[in-house]
Amino acid sequence: MDFALAIDHVQIAMPVGGEAQVRAFFGVLLGLAELPKPPDMAARGGCWFALGDRQLHLGVEADFRAAKKAHVALATDALDALRARLDAAGFATHDDSIIDGRHRFFTEDPFGNRIEFMDRTPRA
DSSP: OOOOOOOOEEEEEEOTTOHHHHIIIIIIITOOOEEOOOHHHHTTOOEEEEETTEEEEEEEOTTOOOOSSSOEEEEESOHHHHHHHHHHTTOOOEEEEEETTEEEEEEEOTTSOEEEEEESSOOO
């Protein structure tokens, strides 16, 4: 049976009261557009962002612990410029190995969650 599954959204955890930091990092620094949460879910806290035709959700977790291994990987056509922007904002970036010609690096969001960034297409 073929279910034709696709990713609709990815959620990562954040601590209670971290919405301003989430908006500054994912909204302002990374340039993601914030999406309104349904009213019945808005009271739970957290933020949702558009990620192409998918979504990135940040959900409040009362006993939050940063994800150091599990992570989301975001692709871009401006990897070097994005890295310079993160570095300038004080977010340390670290190289990772090139995969199939696609350069990549990782950083941590304001709460210590690992976030990977990679070229959308291989470099010549």
